[in-house]
Amino acid sequence: MIEDIMNMLFNGILNGAVLALISLGYSLVYGVGGIMNMAHGAYFMLTGYLLLWGMRIFPGMLFLTVIFVIIIITIIGGLTYILLIKPLQDTHVGVVLITFGLAFLIEQWILIVSGTTSASINDYVLFPGTTEFLGYSMFNQYIFFIIASLVIVSLFALFISKSKLGKSIRAVSQDREAAVLMGINANRVLLYTVMISAFLAAIAASLYLPGAALTGPGMGWTYLTSSFAVIILGGMGSLVGSVVGGYIMGFVTSFTSIFLPNGPSWAHVVPLIVILIVLIIRPRGLFGKKKLR
Amino acid sequence: MGTILEVKNLTKKYGGLTAVNDFSFEIKRGEFIGLIGPNGAGKTTVFNLISGFEKPNSGSIRFDGMNITGLRPYKIVNKGIARTFQLVRSFKFLTLLQNVSVACQSKRGREASKSAGIDAHASSILAAVGLVDKARIPPVVLPHGDLRKLQIGKALGTNPELLLLDEPFSGLTHEEQQTLTDLILKLHDDGLTIFMTGHVLRELMNLVPRVIAMHQGKFIVDGPPKEVANNKIVLEAYLGGGEAFA
Amino acid sequence: MLKNEIEEKVKQFPTYLKSWVKTFLGGLTLFCIISLIALPFLSQNQNFTHVFLRQFTLAMIFSIFAASWDLLTGISGQISFGHAIFFGIAGYICAYLISYQNFPPWIAIFIGAIGAVFFGLIIGIPCLRLRGPYLALGTLAFSLVLLKLFLMGSLSDVLFGSEGISDYRIQISDNPVVEYIIILMFMIVSFITIIQVSKSKFGTILKSIRDDEVSADASGINTTRFKVYAFMLSALFAGIAGACYATYVGAVNPTGNFGATISFYAILMASLGGLTTIRGSALGAFFFIFLEYSLIVAGAEIYVNLIFALILIVVVRFSEHGILKPILERIKDLWDLLLGR
Numbered sequence: 001m002i003e004d005i006m007n008m009l010f011n012g013i014l015n016g017a018v019l020a021l022i023s024l025g026y027s028l029v030y031g032v033g034g035i036m037n038m039a040h041g042a043y044f045m046l047t048g049y050l051l052l053w054g055m056r057i058f059p060g061m062l063f064l065t066v067i068f069v070i071i072i073i074t075i076i077g078g079l080t081y082i083l084l085i086k087p088l089q090d091t092h093v094g095v096v097l098i099t100f101g102l103a104f105l106i107e108q109w110i111l112i113v114s115g116t117t118s119a120s121i122n123d124y125v126l127f128p129g130t131t132e133f134l135g136y137s138m139f140n141q142y143i144f145f146i147i148a149s150l151v152i153v154s155l156f157a158l159f160i161s162k163s164k165l166g167k168s169i170r171a172v173s174q175d176r177e178a179a180v181l182m183g184i185n186a187n188r189v190l191l192y193t194v195m196i197s198a199f200l201a202a203i204a205a206s207l208y209l210p211g212a213a214l215t216g217p218g219m220g221w222t223y224l225t226s227s228f229a230v231i232i233l234g235g236m237g238s239l240v241g242s243v244v245g246g247y248i249m250g251f252v253t254s255f256t257s258i259f260l261p262n263g264p265s266w267a268h269v270v271p272l273i274v275i276l277i278v279l280i281i282r283p284r285g286l287f288g289k290k291k292l293r
Numbered sequence: 294m295g296t297i298l299e300v301k302n303l304t305k306k307y308g309g310l311t312a313v314n315d316f317s318f319e320i321k322r323g324e325f326i327g328l329i330g331p332n333g334a335g336k337t338t339v340f341n342l343i344s345g346f347e348k349p350n351s352g353s354i355r356f357d358g359m360n361i362t363g364l365r366p367y368k369i370v371n372k373g374i375a376r377t378f379q380l381v382r383s384f385k386f387l388t389l390l391q392n393v394s395v396a397c398q399s400k401r402g403r404e405a406s407k408s409a410g411i412d413a414h415a416s417s418i419l420a421a422v423g424l425v426d427k428a429r430i431p432p433v434v435l436p437h438g439d440l441r442k443l444q445i446g447k448a449l450g451t452n453p454e455l456l457l458l459d460e461p462f463s464g465l466t467h468e469e470q471q472t473l474t475d476l477i478l479k480l481h482d483d484g485l486t487i488f489m490t491g492h493v494l495r496e497l498m499n500l501v502p503r504v505i506a507m508h509q510g511k512f513i514v515d516g517p518p519k520e521v522a523n524n525k526i527v528l529e530a531y532l533g534g535g536e537a538f539a
Numbered sequence: 540m541l542k543n544e545i546e547e548k549v550k551q552f553p554t555y556l557k558s559w560v561k562t563f564l565g566g567l568t569l570f571c572i573i574s575l576i577a578l579p580f581l582s583q584n585q586n587f588t589h590v591f592l593r594q595f596t597l598a599m600i601f602s603i604f605a606a607s608w609d610l611l612t613g614i615s616g617q618i619s620f621g622h623a624i625f626f627g628i629a630g631y632i633c634a635y636l637i638s639y640q641n642f643p644p645w646i647a648i649f650i651g652a653i654g655a656v657f658f659g660l661i662i663g664i665p666c667l668r669l670r671g672p673y674l675a676l677g678t679l680a681f682s683l684v685l686l687k688l689f690l691m692g693s694l695s696d697v698l699f700g701s702e703g704i705s706d707y708r709i710q711i712s713d714n715p716v717v718e719y720i721i722i723l724m725f726m727i728v729s730f731i732t733i734i735q736v737s738k739s740k741f742g743t744i745l746k747s748i749r750d751d752e753v754s755a756d757a758s759g760i761n762t763t764r765f766k767v768y769a770f771m772l773s774a775l776f777a778g779i780a781g782a783c784y785a786t787y788v789g790a791v792n793p794t795g796n797f798g799a800t801i802s803f804y805a806i807l808m809a810s811l812g813g814l815t816t817i818r819g820s821a822l823g824a825f826f827f828i829f830l831e832y833s834l835i836v837a838g839a840e841i842y843v844n845l846i847f848a849l850i851l852i853v854v855v856r857f858s859e860h861g862i863l864k865p866i867l868e869r870i871k872d873l874w875d876l877l878l879g880r
Contacts, residue, residue: 036672084856092671093618097810098855100620100675104803105848112841221799225680228673236673262693272684275677279668344757370759378757384750387743395747398740399759411740451759 006136008251008258014142014208016250017149021204022223023230023242024156025197031173031237033190035085036096041224042103043198047073047205048121048214049110055124062124070202077198081191089190103220110217118215125210145207152203153243160239169193173237222268229271233278235285245286249274297322297455297486298343298374303352305338305510312338314510316352320455320488325481327497327504328490329521331530335510336490337379340459344376345369356455371400375453377444379460379490383432389443390428393418396450405452415450422446422476438469442476449480456480458489462496474500494522494531506530544739563871568818575599575723579716588715593787596719598828599726600783605808605820606733607776612806613815614737615769616749618671621678622777622805624662624685625655627797629778630785631689631704637786638706645711648782655778656771663770667763670752682802689793703792711786722783726821729776734817736772745769777805800844807847811854813861822863 026040047069054065084102088094127140160166171179172189180186227242230249234241249271257267278285298320305313313335320326328336341347343354345366354362361369375396384392394415397406406414419425422442427435432443441461448456461477462470478500481487491497497504497518504521506513508530514521521527548555559565579592608622633651636642642650662681669677689698711718736742747755748762755762785791795801808827812819831843854861 096672096675101848101851108845228676265691268687269684272680279665366756367759367761382751382754384747391743396758
């Protein structure tokens with residue numbers, strides 16, 4: 001029983017840390033540009049596979065590979081904005097369709113190269129070994145990831161509130177027209193925002209996935225819908241909301257999978273139930289100020 | 294000449310900001326009234342509250358004796374209040390005729406077009422606002438003045454008793470303003486009650502017999518334009534807001 | 540009102556038909572329909588009827604499905620990324636009724652489509668609080684969860700698990716020509732209905748909601764109600780397609796009928812043909828099915844979806860209206876040239 005509770009708490013924090021990082025960027029992009037990037041989950045999935053391939057090609061250079069992969073994903077994020085989103089950003093349908101096309105393309109490409117079977121990248125952890133706490137053994141990589149996630153979220157909050165770019169991001173998200181009138185280049189701010197969101201997804205994936213498994217190219221969609229559930233719960237465009245929502249969702253999911261009968265399979269359904277409940281009771285989410293657009 | 298619209302103690306807050314503060318007034322059937330105030334005075338919020346696009350924190354709105362406070366917009370339209378928007382809104386991929394015919398399919402619009410049929414009724418409205426020769430084109434290619442007329446046409450399609458015009462003259466050339474003024478006066482002569490906003494007092498001065506002035510969400514004065522123009526608070530509000538009358 | 544409109548349409552139909560056939564679009568459509576009707580009588584060859592003709596049948600089923608998506612997304616502006624919900628539900632109901640309750644196929648297809656409409660209602664209502672891209676993700680989430688429920692081992696007594704239902708009796712006819720003709724009838728009726736709906740007053744209201752929902756509200760339109768109608772109507776045709784597909788395959792299973800890929804096919808086909816064109820959906824579906832077929836024949840099956848994702852990106856990026864309009868314009872130029880206009 002105690003082990004179950006420890007298990008639930010630890011997994012809850014872990015899931016929460018992943019979801020918070022993914023949803024933070026996702027929510028930011030929506031808040032700043034009203035853009036729904038359907039390829040966001042694909043960034044996460046692609047990071048895992050790039051890591052897998054990178055380590056096969058350059059064995060023994062784990063740290064460098066991780067950094068390299070994160071840089072590549074950030075650049076892909078930037079290219080997504082410049083090549084696909086920017087020309088279409090006036091039409092919601094266009095942006096959704098084209099980023100969806102990109103996500104589908106990445107998924108199919110991985111499928112061709114790697115097949116549907118799941119792969120393990122357990123050998124590519126930066127911090128091997130486990131630590132015992134109250135008789136419960138925890139994976140060092142995950143402990144590091146949880147701490148790193150908290151640090152990144154705090155640094156991110158600092159960045160948004162203090163730095164010049166962070167202030168521009170806030171300005172554009174509050175009132176785009178006014179920001180443009182004040183001489184802020186909204187397109188450049190959007191570009192940076194999409195790159196930051198890809199960067200955060202890549203960090204989450206490269207630190208979390210080595211302990212879990214690559215469950216196939218379709219996993220991007222699962223993370224996309226989970227982070228969607230998180231931002232619905234937390235409130236569209238609210239950064240506090242995505243972090244708090246991420247942790248709430250993390251705990252609910254781990255509680256379901258450990259304590260309910262047939263839990264692990266029901267855990268997949270949790271995000272939808274959360275979406276439904278929030279939509280019916282409080283459509284703007286926990287921390288949302290704006291109404292849904 | 295009964296009361297058509299009765300607004301009592303209307304209040305709307307956004308977080309710490311009170312956009313409309315304890316606002317009350319009455320409009321009689323067949324009147325032509327202007328609502329003035331500097332930018333940000335809360336005029337559009339008053340319109341949004343009356344037309345149901347926002348819900349008040351407190352206060353009541355009665356139309357024709359019915360309480361319409363907090364009803365959904367389409368229900369308010371179906372009671373007989375139509376509105377236009379300050380920023381022109383239209384169905385950009387539909388023709389002008391279709392734009393108006395959508396409004397003709399609302400509850401009151403259907404009743405009004407029962408005898409003539411919806412398309413015929415819609416084109417008679419387009420004729421009334423002076424756009425009948427452009428019935429088959431979409432609004433994207435229209436000049437701004439025509440878009441304002443289309444807005445009024447769409448509002449008329451719902452066969453209203455009270456028409457709310459939000460800043461109908463903003464962004465128009467002098468000539469466009471003139472034709473639009475003629476149109477609005479004609480609608481009023483035909484018996485429509487009209488309530489319109491404007492932030493330039495001079496525009497309204499020669500048009501409406503009665504003006505309500507508001508500033509920072511509060512009611513200031515209600516009366517004939519001359520009287521309102523000489524009101525001390527109104528003068529201060531405009532000068533303080535950095536805006537001249539012209 | 541609606542009744543009068545229909546009566547008037549019926550009365551004017553002969554003259555309307557005559558003038559319609561003379562127009563370019565009408566003539567071309569009629570040509571396509573006649574070719575499709577004539578096709579099965581061209582050859583008695585086994586290979587032709589059992590392989591080639593079957594591809595046409597499949598393309599027609601997906602034409603209906605893609606057109607139903609276009610009705611919801613292109614015409615009404617409600618972006619759906621979970622259209623497989625309706626497709627799958629109707630397929631499952633149809634297969635269950637035939638296999639377990641011994642229903643004749645045509646009644647099963649009908650009840651399956653009604654079941655899809657019911658799902659359109661219960662999914663439409665909560666989803667209406669979502670707009671634009673959020674609706675896209677909301678419907679995607681819905682379909683993924685339904686997929687997972689159907690895959691779930693613990694529910695396999697009720698929902699048949701990952702194996703689904705498989706039965707030789709789940710078919711319209713064992714003669715592929717009869718099957719082809721029946722599906723063709725379904726397709727013609729569905730397309731006429733969808734195109735007429737989109738042209739009608741009702742369709743104008745749906746389009747007005749797509750263009751500016753606030754303005755539609757201010758025009759006295761109960762937008763919520765019309766959006767639910769749009770969901771239900773779209774679900775009806777998606778359901779017909781889904782039930783037909785179940786009979787076409789002779790089996791249903793979660794990934795094959797509920798999979799996200801199914802929803803994506805509708806999006807791909809309709810956007811390829813061109814949003815809001817309805818007819819473009821058919822073009823997209825035929826293009827898709829036959830490209831897929833040729834790739835399978837060429838042994839490059841694995842690249843099918845990759846190629847389609849690329850095509851989708853290129854089409855959405857560079858041609859806002861899909862490929863139908865540009866193609867039609869080229870043909871019309873040729874047509875005018877031939878007639879010396």
